[in-house]
Amino acid sequence: MVTLTIDGVKVQAEEGSTILEVARFYGFNIPTLCYHEELTPYGACRLCVVEVHDGRRIRLVTSCLYPAKEGIQVKTHSQRVVKGRKLILELLIARCPNSKTLQDLASKMGLEQVRFKMEDKDCILCGLCVRMCTEQMGSGAIDFVGRGQEREVVTPFRVPSEICRNCGACMYICPVVELQCRGVKSPRELCNSCLVITPHCVDKYDQVMCTLDSCGACVQKEEK
Ligand code: FES
Numbered sequence: 001m002v003t004l005t006i007d008g009v010k011v012q013a014e015e016g017s018t019i020l021e022v023a024r025f026y027g028f029n030i031p032t033l034c035y036h037e038e039l040t041p042y043g044a045c046r047l048c049v050v051e052v053h054d055g056r057r058i059r060l061v062t063s064c065l066y067p068a069k070e071g072i073q074v075k076t077h078s079q080r081v082v083k084g085r086k087l088i089l090e091l092l093i094a095r096c097p098n099s100k101t102l103q104d105l106a107s108k109m110g111l112e113q114v115r116f117k118m119e120d121k122d123c124i125l126c127g128l129c130v131r132m133c134t135e136q137m138g139s140g141a142i143d144f145v146g147r148g149q150e151r152e153v154v155t156p157f158r159v160p161s162e163i164c165r166n167c168g169a170c171m172y173i174c175p176v177v178e179l180q181c182r183g184v185k186s187p188r189e190l191c192n193s194c195l196v197i198t199p200h201c202v203d204k205y206d207q208v209m210c211t212l213d214s215c216g217a218c219v220q221k222e223e224k
Pocket residue numbers: 031032033034035042043044045046047048049062063064065
């Protein structure tokens with residue numbers, strides 16, 4: 001066991017656990033985007049930054065990757081941390097302004113304006129879909145290619161993958177492409193059971209099935 005301090009509170013943690021795991025266990029709130037407890041941490045979004053003082057220096061680290069160490073002092077909401085998180089969120093929103101997840105985070109974090117040029121991407125490169133496909137679905141049908149501005153998630157050679165089972169788990173976990181079945185009135189619905197409610201998203205995501213609950217309309221139809 002190691003002993004560390006989070007926001008002035010002394011806590012104990014198992015060796016090998018991350019600051020995020022320890023903080024969440026003790027009820028400290030740290031926002032995350034690319035983290036999922038069932039997937040390997042990736043450290044892509046940097047929204048989970050915290051300030052760590054290890055006795056020699058103070059620095060910002062990604063709490064989903066940084067190990068809880070003996071004697072360190074962690075601040076989850078210092079001025080520097082909050083400022084850093086807001087800047088990161090601004091950049092993410094500028095990239096994907098239509099994401100409800102990002103908009104909700106902005107509202108929670110009190111971010112009122114975005115100073116960067118708005119784009120219209122549908123990926124923040126968080127890697128959740130890639131890890132989900134490989135680690136949970138056992139497929140590995142998609143991966144990152146390219147660097148910097150050119151970086152993106154695609155199937156090998158950009159052709160429909162033979163190992164993709166169209167399970168839709170990648171879309172289910174994606175924080176920006178929110179193709180969720182929200183009932184028959186939704187303009188973007190995608191139903192796991194019937195796929196006949198003319199979902200608009202199917203035009204774009206051809207042959208993809210959603211892992212979410214059925215839309216309800218098909219169930220009602222069957223019952224009649
Ligand atoms: S949640 Fe830690 S870097 Fe994204």
